[in-house]
Amino acid sequence: MKTYTKQQLALRNGQDKPEIWVAYKGHIYDVTESRLWRNGKHYEHWAGQDLTDELEDAPHTEAVFGKFSTIGILII
Template sequence: MSLKEFTKEELKQFDGKNGHKAYVAIEGDVYDVTDIPGWKNGEHHGNLAGNDVTDALLNKSPHGTRVLSKLTKVGKLI
């Protein structure tokens, strides 16, 4: 399966609200967090789906990149 390319504007549509899937960008990769309990309604500790959360994950999160192995990569941020 080829990965979809997302602009920042396209990514914003995947905010986890009103039945939309919840996607986040991390270091240029886009991941699906729709079914992750901690991302209910597209929010996780003040971070919002549909955005690049690289800074929050790498600099503020206690779990860092080890959570990425549990996520499905769906695309690239361009």
């Protein structure tokens, strides 16, 4: 699987490039087609970043990421 840096992930924020990606636990997910991530924003969360630490405040579990394609691995 392809690897991406945090800087490359940050460009997939719904503004700089047409892709909308988020990371969780080292995996990068493509949320471009999700109506909940239009324009790179999902409630108070922004695309193009690692959401691992933010999930505990979400009203859903990590199972939500099963709806999306894993497109890469986040390297630190």
